[in-house]
């Protein structure tokens with residue numbers, strides 16, 4: 001390939017893009033720029049379920065299906081739903097052949113995609129400026145600049161590449177999620193381990209929900225989600241202050257469920273932001289976006305899947321017709337926008353029902369989407 005391509009961000013979108021180009025023999029053409037100083041510079045986040053027609057398809061395009069099957073946890077698809085008083089409302093377990101949405105730890109997925117790729121760590125991008133005749137110039141945090149034929153913004157929710165093509169910024173959904181975690185749960189908290197089971201446990205109340213998800217190695221991530229006005233000062237609150245406010249918010253819920261908050265370690269507050277449902281932009285030669293940078297949506301199990309499939313598809317189109325860069329990007333964007341709009345509609349409606357004044361909505365949504 002005669003073009004020089006940079007991808008900004010080594011999340012699921014950027015790495016899948018680079019890995020599929022690598023598989024097609026164009027690894028040399030893409031430079032991966034990542035702000036983090038190393039792959040393990042920060043905790044990788046919770047488990048991801050990869051859907052058969054989305055994330056798993058992307059891994060197939062990268063030639064990584066067998067490796068994924070070896071690492072993933074089909075049993076992690078299990079889902080138990082309780083009412084706030086602790087009554088079991090649903091207890092779904094996957095059959096032995098059920099592989100529609102197996103779980104994989106984010107760190108494992110990252111390492112799988114990284115494989116032979118060469119990432120330039122510690123290369124935070126501050127700005128991208130499209131060229132008058134195509135191509136784009138990247139400005140780095142240290143002031144240095146580089147020019148590429150195509151810059152792919154795969155730099156997530158607070159993308160620094162997005163302003164090169166779109167003035168739109170994410171807005172608050174009205175729902176805040178507070179994340180905490182428990183380690184070595186089978187040994188240290190066996191009762192909680194049994195309550196959570198092999199996959200996820202969810203409890204839905206009025207305008208609030210508690211979700212616990214098992215990761216590998218006995219690690220559990222817990223998400224407390226609730227409707228609340230945006231509170232920027234709360235981001236600075238300490239662990240015990242957040243724990244107490246959550247225990248007050250979930251007061252009256254069954255004691256075993258509240259143990260998830262009593263035993264949680266660090267608490268991270270994440271107000272949930274989204275881009276508008278049909279976020280598009282005027283096609284801009286030299287720059288495009290993938291994943292959350294293009295279509296940040298509520299975290300209901302689609303974002304990483306879409307990011308990966310988009311990365312794979314853009315890479316495939318560039319590899320199939322390496323001379324016609326701009327046409328390939330333009331066609332890709334049309335396809336991405338159409339699919340992302342459908343998922344943004346689904347996940348936006350889903351968040352309304354999962355953190356809702358009527359908890360029966362969450363149960364009804366589960367019954368609609370869960371395989372029988």
Ligand SMILES: Cc1cc2nc3c(=O)[nH]c(=O)nc-3n(C[C@H](O)[C@H](O)[C@H](O)COP(=O)(O)OP(=O)(O)OC[C@H]3O[C@@H](n4cnc5c(N)ncnc54)[C@H](O)[C@@H]3O)c2cc1C
Nearest residue numbers: 009011012013035049125156291292299301302303304305
């Ligand atoms: C709690 C939670 C649970 C979720 N669960 C699921 C799930 O089960 N399934 C699912 O499909 N999705 C899930 N999602 C959504 C998923 O995490 C995102 O949609 C996905 O990570 C997006 O991938 P990305 O590559 O576009 O962006 P990111 O994963 O955000 O990666 C962006 C990368 O760019 C880097 N970067 C950022 N800025 C710069 C810069 N200026 N210069 C250079 N590098 C930069 C970052 O360090 C990062 O490595 C969940 C999200 C949350 C919050």
